[in-house]
Amino acid sequence: xxxxxxxxxxxxxxxxxxxxxxxxxxxxxxxxxxxxxxxxxxxxxxxxxxxxxxxxxxxxxxxxxxxxxxxxxxxxxxxxxxxxxxxxxxxxxxxxxxxxxxxxxxxxxxxxxxxxxxxxxxxxxxxxxxxxxxxxxxxxxxxxxxxxxxxxxxxxxxxxxxxxxxxxxxxxxxxxxxxxxxxxxxxxxxxxxxxxxxxxxxxxxxxxxxxxxxxxxxxxxxxxxxxxxxxxxxxxxxxxxxxxxxxxxxxxxxxxxxxxxxxxxxxxxxxxxxxxxx
Numbered sequence: 001x002x003x004x005x006x007x008x009x010x011x012x013x014x015x016x017x018x019x020x021x022x023x024x025x026x027x028x029x030x031x032x033x034x035x036x037x038x039x040x041x042x043x044x045x046x047x048x049x050x051x052x053x054x055x056x057x058x059x060x061x062x063x064x065x066x067x068x069x070x071x072x073x074x075x076x077x078x079x080x081x082x083x084x085x086x087x088x089x090x091x092x093x094x095x096x097x098x099x100x101x102x103x104x105x106x107x108x109x110x111x112x113x114x115x116x117x118x119x120x121x122x123x124x125x126x127x128x129x130x131x132x133x134x135x136x137x138x139x140x141x142x143x144x145x146x147x148x149x150x151x152x153x154x155x156x157x158x159x160x161x162x163x164x165x166x167x168x169x170x171x172x173x174x175x176x177x178x179x180x181x182x183x184x185x186x187x188x189x190x191x192x193x194x195x196x197x198x199x200x201x202x203x204x205x206x207x208x209x210x211x212x213x214x215x216x217x218x219x220x221x222x223x224x225x226x227x228x229x230x231x232x233x234x235x236x237x238x239x240x241x242x243x244x245x246x247x248x249x250x251x252x253x254x255x256x257x258x259x260x261x262x263x264x265x266x267x268x269x270x271x272x273x274x275x276x277x278x
Contacts, residue, residue: 030151
């Protein structure tokens with residue numbers, strides 16, 4: 001029998017949002033090239049990543065006896081499915097812009113296939129928990145500080161805010177399932193360490209490849225602009241170090257970083273923009 005003692009939160013809401021990306025400017029983040037490429041960099045991970053997340057959580061759904069958690073699993077999978085679909089379309093836009101996204105996606109898929117093939121299912125779920133912690137922390141920056149998407153193309157800004165909000169809504173679902181099946185603390189920490197190394201290396205690799213495609217690889221100005229954006233103005237990345245490290249504490253739970261107020265603000269802003277949903 002599987003049970004969970006995780007803090008109860010309202011089940012994530014499934015929103016089938018679709019975004020028209022047909023004529024988005026290449027440098028959609030206010031003309032900032034390296035910053036635009038950083039967001040584009042992250043998008044490359046999502047189609048394969050979201051499929052992996054859904055599979056790792058679904059593997060344990062039928063063993064979950066807690067009905068509210070079961071409903072959260074279903075909502076988690078629906079949300080991630082919509083995210084994957086929209087980032088497939090996003091990445092197709094990047095391909096049209098001449099970026100080597102197909103090759104980059106294949107490298108991400110290769111890593112996840114190896115994990116799926118060689119890691120036990122519980123460890124695959126631990127990888128999902130680790131990556132969900134990363135995405136929730138990054139998403140918090142987007143929700144908390146409007147400057148993160150200031151002057152961005154409105155469609156891209158809304159896409160990223162929607163994704164960020166739902167990542168925060170369901171940030172504890174995989175973790176709660178993992179807790180329900182035992183979640184050995186040492187395994188959780190070791191998986192997070194390994195995931196941190198691989199994910200950070202892949203983010204850097206993607207940024208290098210995209211910057212190279214734009215002939216910006218050796219532009220000190222562009223690299224400094226990106227570091228300044230992420231760490232100084234508006235910054236925020238350095239402030240994620242503490243919340244990241246909290247994951248290694250035995251009693252950690254994702255909702256100890258309460259983002260409910262940020263989610264309520266985002267939901268309030270949905271009302272004047274119903275045209276985004278089809």
